[in-house]
Amino acid sequence: MVDYHIHTNHSIDADGCLRDYCEKALAIGLKEICFTNHCELDEERNDNLIRFNGEIKSIDNESLLNLQSEIFDLKEHYRKKGLDIKFGIEVGFFDGVDKRLKEVTNGVSLDYLLAGIHCLDHICIDSSKECNHYFEKHSAEELLNRYFTTMEILVRSRLFDAVAHFDVYKKYGLNFYGEKVRDFDREYVYHIFKLMAEYGTGLEINTAGLRRYNAFYPSIEFIQLAREAGIEIITVGSDSHKVEDLGKGITDAFEYARSSGFSAVYRFNKRHRFPLDI
Numbered sequence: 001m002v003d004y005h006i007h008t009n010h011s012i013d014a015d016g017c018l019r020d021y022c023e024k025a026l027a028i029g030l031k032e033i034c035f036t037n038h039c040e041l042d043e044e045r046n047d048n049l050i051r052f053n054g055e056i057k058s059i060d061n062e063s064l065l066n067l068q069s070e071i072f073d074l075k076e077h078y079r080k081k082g083l084d085i086k087f088g089i090e091v092g093f094f095d096g097v098d099k100r101l102k103e104v105t106n107g108v109s110l111d112y113l114l115a116g117i118h119c120l121d122h123i124c125i126d127s128s129k130e131c132n133h134y135f136e137k138h139s140a141e142e143l144l145n146r147y148f149t150t151m152e153i154l155v156r157s158r159l160f161d162a163v164a165h166f167d168v169y170k171k172y173g174l175n176f177y178g179e180k181v182r183d184f185d186r187e188y189v190y191h192i193f194k195l196m197a198e199y200g201t202g203l204e205i206n207t208a209g210l211r212r213y214n215a216f217y218p219s220i221e222f223i224q225l226a227r228e229a230g231i232e233i234i235t236v237g238s239d240s241h242k243v244e245d246l247g248k249g250i251t252d253a254f255e256y257a258r259s260s261g262f263s264a265v266y267r268f269n270k271r272h273r274f275p276l277d278i
Contacts, residue, residue, distance in 0.1 A: 005237020
């Protein structure tokens with residue numbers, strides 16, 4: 001089993017150090033984990049931050065190299081114990097992130113580059129403290145149109161190995177809009193999935209939704225549509241922000257992928273992907 005979406009206390013919204021997660025991974029029988037701490041780069045926001053030893057700093061090239069060093073220092077130790085450690089980041093995508101991303105990752109040896117849409121119009125719809133600032137100004141239809149337009153830009157950038165929590169707008173949108181937020185444009189989303197299949201961009205099965213409203217990201221209507229569109233590359237991750245959530249739902253995620261018609265989930269090394277048969 002693998003878990004490819006993990007936030008340590010380097011992310012300002014997460015707890016638990018690298019070693020804590022590694023020890024937990026061994027305890028629950030994971031064979032491979034990928035650390036994917038937040039890399040928020042929108043200069044119109046104040047969350048372009050990373051934490052080292054309790055000190056919060058700006059995310060820049062030096063800080064990612066420092067994070068890389070900490071992770072690489074653990075790799076050989078835990079490899080001998082049967083745990084493979086990979087180094088990734090989760091980029092908060094917005095149109096125009098490419099320039100900053102190139103700057104901060106220069107010389108950084110990433111195994112996996114994950115992207116998620118957390119913000120629209122510089123407002124975090126993935127935050128209970130901020131989401132209503134966006135929702136109150138936009139209808140469910142406007143939210144969905146903007147979200148998926150941004151998703152197409154993300155996919156067309158061809159910068160990323162996989163897309164995180166594809167329908168994360170439901171995290172708080174369901175409570176605000178009700179069932180209207182489920183009324184997505186099926187034809188347009190199918191078009192996005194076709195692009196992902198063409199470009200080899202992976203779709204993450206994220207188990208955090210199980211802990212919030214008993215459904216994966218992406219939910220069943222999306223995963224079935226993705227399969228119809230020809231997507232083959234699936235990754236799995238707990239999106240854990242605390243040690244006790246590491247690996248939660250991963251076995252179920254493998255079964256969800258299998259029952260949806262996928263034969264493998266994918267792992268990564270130096271941005272190259274490798275299938276892991278289900």
